[in-house]
Amino acid sequence: QSALTQPASVSGSPGQSITISCTGTSRDVGSSNLVSWYQHHPGKAPKLIIYDVAQRPSGVSNRFSGSKSANTASLTVSGLQAEDEADYYCCSYAGGGTPNWVFGGGTTVTVL
C-alpha cells in the first residue's frame, strides 16, 4: 500500500489560514469517510485532531477543520498560531479483506 501524498511543507503568517491536502486512491481515501489527521510536535506523542474526515475530538480547537472530495482529503487550520507549528499527518483506513491503515508522508507547518 503506497503512502498518501501530502505537500512536504506549508507556511503562513499568524492569523492566516492554511490548507494541507492528502491525496490517495479509490482504495483508501476515496473508499470511505475513515480519514483522520494527527498533529505531531517532534519528540512528543502525536495528537488526534480530526477523525471521520471532519469530526473534531473534544478539546481540539475549532480552528482545525477537515473535508474530503473524491480521493483527496484536506485539513484547514484557520487563525494560524505559533503553537500550530508542527508536523501534520493524514491517515486513511484501507482495509479490504485485511485491516490496513495508510499514512501520508507528513507536512511540516511553519508559522512565519
Place this chain on the structure above:
Amino acid sequence: QVQLVESGGGVVQPGRSLRLSCETSAFMFDIYVMHWVRQAPGKGLEWVAVISSDGSNKYFADSVKGRFTISRDNSKNTLYLQMDSLRPEDTAVYFCASEVSETYFFDYWGQGTLVTVSS
C-alpha cells in the same frame, strides 16, 4: 490522564531480536484495540500492526509480516511488539496507539521508543 509509555528500544544488530512494551494507565485497556506505528528517521508515519481488545485477532503490514508479533497482557495493561530478524530498514521510532473498536482512528498515542538496527 491517559498515558501510554513505550520502552524496550535500543541498538541491535541486523538479524537479531528485540521486544518493545507499551504500558498504559488511567485507561480501560482491555476494551481498546491497540496498534504499533513507526516513523523512520526523516520519514512519515507507517502503520505496523494491530491487535483486537481480547488478543484474538492480529494483523500486520506487509513490511513486517512473518517477522513481527503483536501481543497484549490485559492483566498488566501492557502491549508488546516482538521484533525478530530485524533489518536496517526497521530503524525507527515505534509508537503504540489506541483505537476504540471499529472507529479506525488512533485516539491516544505514546511518545515512542527508538529502535536502531545497525552492525
